[in-house]
Amino acid sequence: xxxxxxxxxxxxxxxxxxxxxxxxxxxxxxxxxxxxxxxxxxxxxxxxxxxxxxxxxxxxxxxxxxxxxxxxxxxxxxxxxxxxxxxxxxxxxxxxxxxxxxxxxxxxxxxxxxxxxxxxxxxxxxxxxxxxxxxxxxxxxxxxxxxxxxxxxxxxxxxxxxxxxxxxxxxxxxxxxxxxxxxxxxxxxxxxxxxxxxxxxxxxxxxxxxxxxxxxx
Numbered sequence: 278x279x280x281x282x283x284x285x286x287x288x289x290x291x292x293x294x295x296x297x298x299x300x301x302x303x304x305x306x307x308x309x310x311x312x313x314x315x316x317x318x319x320x321x322x323x324x325x326x327x328x329x330x331x332x333x334x335x336x337x338x339x340x341x342x343x344x345x346x347x348x349x350x351x352x353x354x355x356x357x358x359x360x361x362x363x364x365x366x367x368x369x370x371x372x373x374x375x376x377x378x379x380x381x382x383x384x385x386x387x388x389x390x391x392x393x394x395x396x397x398x399x400x401x402x403x404x405x406x407x408x409x410x411x412x413x414x415x416x417x418x419x420x421x422x423x424x425x426x427x428x429x430x431x432x433x434x435x436x437x438x439x440x441x442x443x444x445x446x447x448x449x450x451x452x453x454x455x456x457x458x459x460x461x462x463x464x465x466x467x468x469x470x471x472x473x474x475x476x477x478x479x480x481x482x483x484x485x486x487x488x489x490x491x492x493x494x
Contacts, residue, residue, distance in 0.1 A: 280337045283322035284330045284411050285345025286404060288355040290427035291322040292462050294345065296451040297433060299467045301442060306471040307462045310377055310479035318471040328381035331414055336486060342415055342422040353400050360394055375479035
């Protein structure tokens with residue numbers, strides 16, 4: 278199955294784009310922590326995509342990628358709120374978040390700490406490093422990709438043009454998780470929504486992409 282991977286960082290509009298993909302008729306997962314999720318979903322965003330896009334491009338040839346951009350003036354305070362809330366569960370050795378999520382955040386946000394989260398420059402540099410690395414890879418490996426800013430009024434049209442889809446849906450992108458909220462995806466009830474976990478449980482990180490368990494073709 279051809280995949281579409283949304284490689285933008287958290288708080289760049291991943292939930293809004295996933296909601297749009299559902300309405301466009303795609304089986305969509307916002308985050309993926311089991312092999313079954315990767316098998317079922319056509320579109321996957323957020324963790325672990327923003328960190329593992331190179332591995333996924335190899336496992337799923339002919340995939341397409343959507344890189345989400347967001348203005349620093351709005352992304353920095355938003356990601357700071359998110360990471361500040363997440364940090365205690367990221368740092369704990371026992372429990373907290375699953376291992377895949379921890380790995381991806383610590384890989385992408387190097388030297389993540391409470392002190393660094395107070396520094397705008399740390400967050401801005403993390404964003405631009407991720408952007409440069411991701412786009413350089415997509416260009417170098419000749420992937421099919423789109424750079425999208427969901428705040429732009431024509432962003433949904435830009436997305437459907439990229440997908441070569443003609444639709445009568447509303448002409449504006451959904452605008453979810455405003456004001457620092459991050460729960461909108463949980464509240465969506467849609468037949469094409471793919472769960473990220475198996476009844477709340479994640480596969481072991483070391484086995485998530487194992488071809489011994491999953492056929493990626």
